[in-house]
Amino acid sequence: MLKNIIKYLFICFSLFLLGGCASTGMVKVNAEKTALVKEFNNPPEGKSGLYLYRYTPLNFGAAIVRSTHLDNFLIARLKHKEFVYLDVNPGEHTISTESEFGLNELKLLFKVGKNYFVRQYIKMGVFVGGLNLVQMDGKSQKRLKRR
Numbered sequence: 001m002l003k004n005i006i007k008y009l010f011i012c013f014s015l016f017l018l019g020g021c022a023s024t025g026m027v028k029v030n031a032e033k034t035a036l037v038k039e040f041n042n043p044p045e046g047k048s049g050l051y052l053y054r055y056t057p058l059n060f061g062a063a064i065v066r067s068t069h070l071d072n073f074l075i076a077r078l079k080h081k082e083f084v085y086l087d088v089n090p091g092e093h094t095i096s097t098e099s100e101f102g103l104n105e106l107k108l109l110f111k112v113g114k115n116y117f118v119r120q121y122i123k124m125g126v127f128v129g130g131l132n133l134v135q136m137d138g139k140s141q142k143r144l145k146r147r
Helices: 002-019 031-037 140-146
Strands: 048-054 068-070 073-076 083-088 091-099 102-110 115-123 130-136
Touching (some): 073 083, 091 115, 091 130, 102 130
Parallel strands (some): 048 115
Antiparallel strands (some): 068 073, 068 091, 115 130
16 A cells, blocks of 8 residues: 555656646747748837747756746747747836745836847746846847847
């Protein structure tokens, strides 16, 4: 009886560990649209551009996928080396991402006709890694273009 319980617990624990390796699925990407976005043209008239990208050196935390929100609306669940572009209305907006103990937020004041680059990266947590956000300068275009 005790052997069966131990065997059952071992199987459950093994499945629990392997569940962390599950794939999150692939997004179908339009290559032409991606190339167009990577030209970094000015946003449409009356709008601002937001490039949100995820990059962490050495693929650290590549398996972690968390939701990212703009003003409490889901905009992406980025994996390592992925990005998303959005046209944003000018004004103050809050970008937030899930972390180990809640949300990490970044408030930005968007100006008309300007592109903004925000990098999402892994930071160490107590139990699991979490994501954080930082605004990057225009030099980020070069890094984003290579991906």
